[in-house]
Amino acid sequence: MPYKILVAGPQGSGKGTQSERLSEALGVPALSMGQLLRDEIAAGTELGKQMKELVDTGRLVPAALSVAVLQARLAKPDAERGYVLDGFPRSLDQYDVFTDQPTHLIVLNIPREESLRRLTHRLTCSACGAVASELDGKMEGDACACGGRFQKRKDDNTEAIDRRLGIYEEETRPVIDAYRARGIVRDVDGVGSIVEVGGRVMDALKS
Ligand SMILES: [Zn+2]
Numbered sequence: 001m002p003y004k005i006l007v008a009g010p011q012g013s014g015k016g017t018q019s020e021r022l023s024e025a026l027g028v029p030a031l032s033m034g035q036l037l038r039d040e041i042a043a044g045t046e047l048g049k050q051m052k053e054l055v056d057t058g059r060l061v062p063a064a065l066s067v068a069v070l071q072a073r074l075a076k077p078d079a080e081r082g083y084v085l086d087g088f089p090r091s092l093d094q095y096d097v098f099t100d101q102p103t104h105l106i107v108l109n110i111p112r113e114e115s116l117r118r119l120t121h122r123l124t125c126s127a128c129g130a131v132a133s134e135l136d137g138k139m140e141g142d143a144c145a146c147g148g149r150f151q152k153r154k155d156d157n158t159e160a161i162d163r164r165l166g167i168y169e170e171e172t173r174p175v176i177d178a179y180r181a182r183g184i185v186r187d188v189d190g191v192g193s194i195v196e197v198g199g200r201v202m203d204a205l206k207s
Contacts, residue, residue, distance in 0.1 A: 028079070
């Protein structure tokens with residue numbers, strides 16, 4: 001049976017990190033919607049051109065367009081045995097047009113204080129987007145493996161984080177509820193080390 005796994009959780013819950021781990025453990029590709037859209041734009045396809053125009057003029061990419069990009073990716077041979085998809089669907093309008101049938105939705109739950117603690121200490125490489133944390137001893141200005149430097153993002157401050165957490169509750173929570181009604185949601189406590197949380201995620205997949 002293929003593992004078609006969605007990973008959701010509030011800002012700072014470790015979605016990206018745990019998705020990468022799951023992808024390695026299961027031998028299926030890890031996909032992130034943001035990256036797929038950036039790749040499509042960079043490739044200059046017909047869809048990519050439509051999206052570039054929207055993004056360049058500051059508009060949102062409609063759900064139907066982003067889902068078209070995603071479904072094309074899911075049709076590639078390496079996704080036949082499954083996938084791990086991070087941060088999608090993010091809202092009910094995306095949920096409504098996403099016709100694939102995921103087998104699991106892993107929800108990484110962390111309290112607001114933990115989101116704040118992790119994100120206010122988060123460092124992002126300005127060149128490649130890799131993330132690191134002051135909580136692990138990294139410092140602003142440290143070099144990334146790509147040659148870039150780690151910096152704090154301007155929007156990793158309390159007000160902006162609270163705004164993003166509010167959007168998660170308002171827009172993504174209804175998506176989780178919809179999948180819960182389909183019986184595929186696995187709630188995971190996201191507080192703890194990467195390895196601890198990773199162990200819980202694997203346990204949740206077996207349950
Ligand atoms: Zn980098």
